[in-house]
Amino acid sequence: MTFISDSRFHRQLLLVNGLLPAVFIVFDHWRGELGANPVEFVTRATGVLALIFMVLTLLVTPLRKLFGWNWLLKQRRLIGLYAFFYGVAHLLTYIAGDRDWQLLSVPDDVLKRPFIAVGMISFLLMVPLAATSTNAMIKKMGGKRWNQLHRLTYLIAIGGVVHYYMIVKSDITYPLAFAIAVGLLLAYRLAVQIRKVA
Amino acid sequence: MSKSPEIPPSEITPEETFLNRRFFMKSAIWAGTTVATTGLYRTFSPRADVENTGTAIASTADPSVTSHLLPDEKLNTFEEIAGYNNFYEFSTDKSEVAAKAKNFVTNPWSVEVTGLVQKPRTFNLEEILKFESEERTYRFRCVEGWSMVIPWVGFPLAKLLSLVEPMSGATHVAFTSYHDLKQMPDSVFAGIDLPYVEGLRLDEAMHPLTLLATGLYGKTLPNQNGAPVRLVVPWKYGFKSIKSVVKIELTDKEPPTTWNLANAREYGFYSNVNPTVDHPRWSQARERRIGEGGTRETLMFNGYADQVASLYAGMDLRKNF
Numbered sequence: 001m002t003f004i005s006d007s008r009f010h011r012q013l014l015l016v017n018g019l020l021p022a023v024f025i026v027f028d029h030w031r032g033e034l035g036a037n038p039v040e041f042v043t044r045a046t047g048v049l050a051l052i053f054m055v056l057t058l059l060v061t062p063l064r065k066l067f068g069w070n071w072l073l074k075q076r077r078l079i080g081l082y083a084f085f086y087g088v089a090h091l092l093t094y095i096a097g098d099r100d101w102q103l104l105s106v107p108d109d110v111l112k113r114p115f116i117a118v119g120m121i122s123f124l125l126m127v128p129l130a131a132t133s134t135n136a137m138i139k140k141m142g143g144k145r146w147n148q149l150h151r152l153t154y155l156i157a158i159g160g161v162v163h164y165y166m167i168v169k170s171d172i173t174y175p176l177a178f179a180i181a182v183g184l185l186l187a188y189r190l191a192v193q194i195r196k197v198a
Numbered sequence: 199m200s201k202s203p204e205i206p207p208s209e210i211t212p213e214e215t216f217l218n219r220r221f222f223m224k225s226a227i228w229a230g231t232t233v234a235t236t237g238l239y240r241t242f243s244p245r246a247d248v249e250n251t252g253t254a255i256a257s258t259a260d261p262s263v264t265s266h267l268l269p270d271e272k273l274n275t276f277e278e279i280a281g282y283n284n285f286y287e288f289s290t291d292k293s294e295v296a297a298k299a300k301n302f303v304t305n306p307w308s309v310e311v312t313g314l315v316q317k318p319r320t321f322n323l324e325e326i327l328k329f330e331s332e333e334r335t336y337r338f339r340c341v342e343g344w345s346m347v348i349p350w351v352g353f354p355l356a357k358l359l360s361l362v363e364p365m366s367g368a369t370h371v372a373f374t375s376y377h378d379l380k381q382m383p384d385s386v387f388a389g390i391d392l393p394y395v396e397g398l399r400l401d402e403a404m405h406p407l408t409l410l411a412t413g414l415y416g417k418t419l420p421n422q423n424g425a426p427v428r429l430v431v432p433w434k435y436g437f438k439s440i441k442s443v444v445k446i447e448l449t450d451k452e453p454p455t456t457w458n459l460a461n462a463r464e465y466g467f468y469s470n471v472n473p474t475v476d477h478p479r480w481s482q483a484r485e486r487r488i489g490e491g492g493t494r495e496t497l498m499f500n501g502y503a504d505q506v507a508s509l510y511a512g513m514d515l516r517k518n519f
Contacts, residue, residue, distance in 0.1 A: 017235045024239050035244025035293045036282030036488045170389030171290035
């Protein structure tokens with residue numbers, strides 16, 4: 001067996017490396033090393049991690065088609081689930097840290113602050129994707145419908161970047177970097193579609 | 199299994215060597231990826247390595263203004279105050295500013311006081327430090343929704359202004375921060391026009407609470423907190439308290455201010471702390487006191503209403519935010 005075909009090894013690598021940031025955050029929290037404003041840091045870190053994994057899932061198809069790295073496909077589900085995992089962590093940090101667990105204040109806050117609304121919609125769109133990520137669900141839905149549903153990923157990625165851009169005060173370097181990454185990855189898909197039609 | 203006659207038996211890797219090599223390769227990949235992930239995380243995670251390297255400043259305590267804190271309010275630690283800073287000239291990451299400002303040169307320094315004054319004058323650092331210093335403990339409320347309690351050392355701005363004798367036509371005071379791309383290379387990412395400028399009405403500037411701070415916790419200011427001299431206006435959002443001041447100009451009209459220029463809808467000239475007027479993107483009703491678990495109520499004029507509310511009598515604070 002070669003490394004390229006050793007998907008068990010790939011999965012282990014991804015599982016551990018994807019979880020490491022969460023482990024560090026918990027560890028740093030435990031030893032009180034999350035800086036002066038832990039809520040702000042954890043909110044930012046989990047949000048950025050969710051975006052990073054969103055970008056990584058979008059990267060799988062272009063890498064397969066451009067370089068023939070088909071072995072990546074087997075890991076895409078776990079990458080997507082990590083995006084969801086950090087999205088959940090991001091939401092929980094907001095509810096615990098920003099809302100002091102006052103769940104009833106969340107709807108009002110969502111309506112009051114447009115950037116929260118954009119983030120919340122993006123998160124809610126991730127829920128059906130995570131729920132239909134099992135083999136059984138793919139079988140049940142059929143590949144075509146499943147693929148159609150999972151194109152929501154594009155919308156979620158755009159929503160995530162917009163959400164980030166909206167909260168930044170003036171230094172847009174990081175949101176811009178994510179916008180360029182997501183933009184290129186979506187432009188690639190558009191180009192492929194156009195070539196198919198032509 | 200199919201035969202492969204083209205490979206002579208001597209060239210087939212013995213199973214043991216193959217497994218060893220595989221084990222070695224896998225270990226290397228494990229080590230490489232986890233070290234890379236850890237390094238990437240650590241690049242962005244906050245570092246707490248601030249040292250109080252300032253020199254001591256002799257000062258007198260001012261009990262009339264330091265006893266105003268609520269019973270449950272306590273001073274923030276030096277590490278909190280000097281490790282979490284908005285100083286966009288150095289970095290837009292609050293936990294990065296201390297490291298980026300480490301080699302900032304603050305001596306020699308001079309503050310030019312000019313404009314509508316009888317006796318324009320440039321103060322050098324020595325002259326600034328000669329003003330009789332007081333310890334002033336103030337709440338500090340950032341427009342972002344966090345706050346601290348900081349034991350400043352400094353003197354009322356009024357003392358300096360009376361030395362230069364403002365003309366009768368002067369109505370406002372404009373402040374300018376130091377800016378220099380060589381010492382502040384990351385300021386190109388700030389997203390705001392620099393040098394940083396701020397302004398006050400003359401009566402706000404002359405108010406006894408308005409301070410020119412030269413230190414905190416009994417020692418000269420750390421660079422990241424606006425060394426060697428900064429403004430502190432405790433009843434306004436933190437960004438009004440301009441850092442590393444190099445110029446003070448008396449004028450007869452409202453001067454431009456940096457955040458107002460960047461986004462006039464979100465940041466007004468007055469920017470008084472006001473829990474009833476929200477920022478367009480977030481509520482200002484509560485604040486996160488650094489070092490505390492939950493949030494606490496934001497006080498009108500940051501708790502200094504009895505001393506400053508009269509400055510704004512008859513004004514619509516919703517319009518003049």
